[in-house]
Amino acid sequence: MKTRLTLTLIFCIIMTSQAQDQKLPYYEIPDYPEEYNECTVVARMIDGLGFRYYWATEGLNEKDLAYKPSESGRSTDETLDHILGLSDFIFKTCLKQPVTAREDVELSFEEKRARTLNNLRTAADIMRSSTDLSLYTIQFNRDGNTTEFPFWNNINGPIADALWHCGQVVVLRRASGNPFNSKASVFTGKVRE
Numbered sequence: 124m125k126t127r128l129t130l131t132l133i134f135c136i137i138m139t140s141q142a143q144d145q146k147l148p149y150y151e152i153p154d155y156p157e158e159y160n161e162c163t164v165v166a167r168m169i170d171g172l173g174f175r176y177y178w179a180t181e182g183l184n185e186k187d188l189a190y191k192p193s194e195s196g197r198s199t200d201e202t203l204d205h206i207l208g209l210s211d212f213i214f215k216t217c218l219k220q221p222v223t224a225r226e227d228v229e230l231s232f233e234e235k236r237a238r239t240l241n242n243l244r245t246a247a248d249i250m251r252s253s254t255d256l257s258l259y260t261i262q263f264n265r266d267g268n269t270t271e272f273p274f275w276n277n278i279n280g281p282i283a284d285a286l287w288h289c290g291q292v293v294v295l296r297r298a299s300g301n302p303f304n305s306k307a308s309v310f311t312g313k314v315r316e
Contacts, residue, residue, distance in 0.1 A: 147237055147245035149173035152312025156251055163312045166250035166276065169213065171312070172285055173243040176206065178307040179292040180236050188232055190299035199295045200232065208286050209281040212243035213260075216277055217249040221262040221269070 127136040152174045160293040180203065188200040197205070208225050215222050230238070253259070293303045306315045 124181075126146065133306055142207065148238045149177035149240055151314060153247075160254050162250045163252040165256065165274070165278070165302060166247045169247040169250065170245050172282060172289065173240060173247065173310070174205075174307075175289040176239060176292075178304055178309075179289045179296070181304060181307075182301065183232065183296060184301065187296050187299045187301050190295050192295065192298065194195075198223065199292055199299070200237045201261050202288050202291055202295070203232070203235055205294075206285050207235050207242075209285040209288070210239045210242040210246075213277060213285075214246045214283045215276065216259055216261050217246040219259060222262065222263040 149170070152170050157166060183199065188203075189198055191198040191201075207230075211225055212222050250259075256274050259274045259277075261268045261274065261276055296303065304314075308315055
């Protein structure tokens with residue numbers, strides 16, 4: 124019995140350690156696809172967003188998350204909530220699911236960050252393996268009514284908005300005394316040595 128308990132305990136410790144060691148996507152941007160089409164271009168845009176978000180949020184601390192430039196402005200943490208909502212929107216569109224209001228679930232910074240990055244990576248992977256963007260319409264279902272928009276609205280809407288807000292996070296973290304890692308190159312999508 125003691126052996127079984129010991130083995131179970133060791134297994135739990137190993138699993139916990141491995142879960143903590145799992146790397147989040149977008150430390151570096153994936154290699155660009157060999158095929159160049161409308162869907163792979165969208166995938167690359169989402170990859171660029173993921174890379175920027177990864178480095179905009181890497182190493183944020185409680186002081187950074189609470190930072191708010193003015194009483195009427197959003198804090199960094201509130202901005203991350205908004206980016207999470209935008210990533211949910213992009214993710215659902217790529218899954219061909221209707222976009223619905225997000226549930227107000229309290230997530231830790233680490234949970235928000237992981238969910239946002241995984242949403243973006245999954246959306247980019249779907250786009251990377253697709254060739255017909257017209258199959259991915261934005262669908263809103265409200266009160267039994269469905270409204271559809273072409274995927275193009277995702278580009279000038281949630282994708283562009285999320286890029287904009289990643290820039291805000293970079294500015295806010297600099298203002299709170301914790302600047303963006305200058306070794307992360309948004310041009311190459313790699314981290315300089």
